[in-house]
Amino acid sequence: MHTLILSISFSVAVSIFLKLARGGGIRVDQAIAVNYATAVALSLWLLRPPLDTLFERPPAAWLILGLLGILLPSVFLVMAAAVRQAGIVRSDTAQRLSLILPILAAFLVFHEAVSGRKALGIALALCALACLLARPRHTGTGSPSGTSPSASAVATSAADDEARGSAARGWLTLLGVWAGYGCIDILFKQMARMGAGFTGSLLLSFTLAGLLIGLWLLARRTRWHARSLASGILLGGLNFGNIYFYIRAHQTFPDNPTLVFAAMNIGVISIGTLVGAGLFRERLSAVNLLGIGLALGAIVLLFPR
Template sequence: MHTLILSISFSVLVSVFLKLARRCQVRVDQAIAMNYVTACALCLWLLRPPLESLGRQTPSGWVLLVLLGVLLPAVFLIMAAAVRQAGIVLSDTAQRLSLIIPVLAAFLVFHEALSGTKGLGILLALGALACLLRRPVAQDAGATPGAPPPPAMPSGEPIQTGRRIWLPLLGVWAGYGLIDILFKQMARTGSGFTSTLLLSFSLAGVLMGLWLLIRRTQWHARSLASGVLLGALNFGNIYFYIRAHQTYPENPTLVFAAMNIGVISIGALVGAGLFRERLSRTNLAGIGLALAAIVLLFPR
């Protein structure tokens, strides 16, 4: 259970960092780019992946690392587009509801047995999400490891309406859900996940760097330095998330649900305590439902 607790804790710290970063005028896109550089360095230093085997991935391993390397920075860009076109509230809701995708995958792809207790736990988890999403101000916490929360809405920029706003929202929903599934698949590779993780971080960093260069970004020293801290927190989040899947290989629903509702619940409490964000009775009920869902989903 400690792997889940550590992963949730690091994820909440990432959200706190990003909330404070915006207040300190840190450019989040540059911090995220440096985050991948730091994550690569920590992966090499702490996990010591066998460098001689980096190029000898299995076909499925190459598919996995390419998908992660592309999705990690791409989902950030899609989220930014969703916030511009649909606003923070709808974008945040789409991210939260992505929990449905990995939960379905747990039964359809990873062949987890569905019992009455687990079914009730899933229903409570969805109810908790509904309660926690009823907030007067959209939150910054991001549940999916490695993927950042929505950026702040530019002042005075109108939110677009119409059918086309659903395209980026659909991308957010599918992207975050798919990343969860890919991390579960990475966990199934055993000790070989360290090489795949390093290559995924490397590809994500290269693509994010190229995107910034194409935009002719004016580099900001404070933002790049802050990215080192962000990378350390994000690395801990992803590493312990994968370890949690390895600890509970037969119960992916527990990891998927606990990670999402755990981050949202603890993030809500941290937001109320540190940033004086208001919690309604519905939010508090959601936290209670979340705890009940985790208890029901925990293997016996």
């Protein structure tokens, strides 16, 4: 269980970093590039994968590594676009709802047995997710002061086409976030099944992801920012811990991927909600607190006896 707790803790730390980065003048894309270079260095130093057999892998393993190498940096960038187009709340919701995809994969791909206890745990997890993501609605105040209803209607009509286009782009980015994070969870489970060879696979996926985002930044003729590059070292350490212990958790519970998928997603958002209230003074509603209770109940039900 400690592997899950460590993975959740590192993941929450990554979220805190990204939240602080937005207001700290850090260019996240550059930090992400250094993050993968740091993860490569930590893989070599701490995991010591066998380099002499690093490239001796079956075609299926290379397919998983290739997909991870593309998705890991791409989803970061899609998430940033989703935040711009659709807002932080919707983007975070799309990321958390990606839990549905790996849970389906647990039964359809990994052939996990379904029991009444497990089905109830999944139902509680989804209810907890809905409660944790609930936010108060804000109502509008009508036309701005000093603007006639007819002028407001004309302005609204003129902006309709642009608004529809922006909304369509926003939904596409949200779909990308939802599918991207869900697929990454499934691919990490597949990597965990590689056994002892996963350390080399982890190194290769970090290397490929770093190369792709580095080339993307060079193609954009990025002007490098010292603070962003330096902060990427911290992000890399946190992200390495998150992914490493997440894969270890799958290896600890090889026959119960639903527990890992659900506990990770629900655990991150539950602790993130509490951290948001404690550090960033975000308000918690009774529904949010109910969600935390349901999340704990779901994990208890999913945990093997």
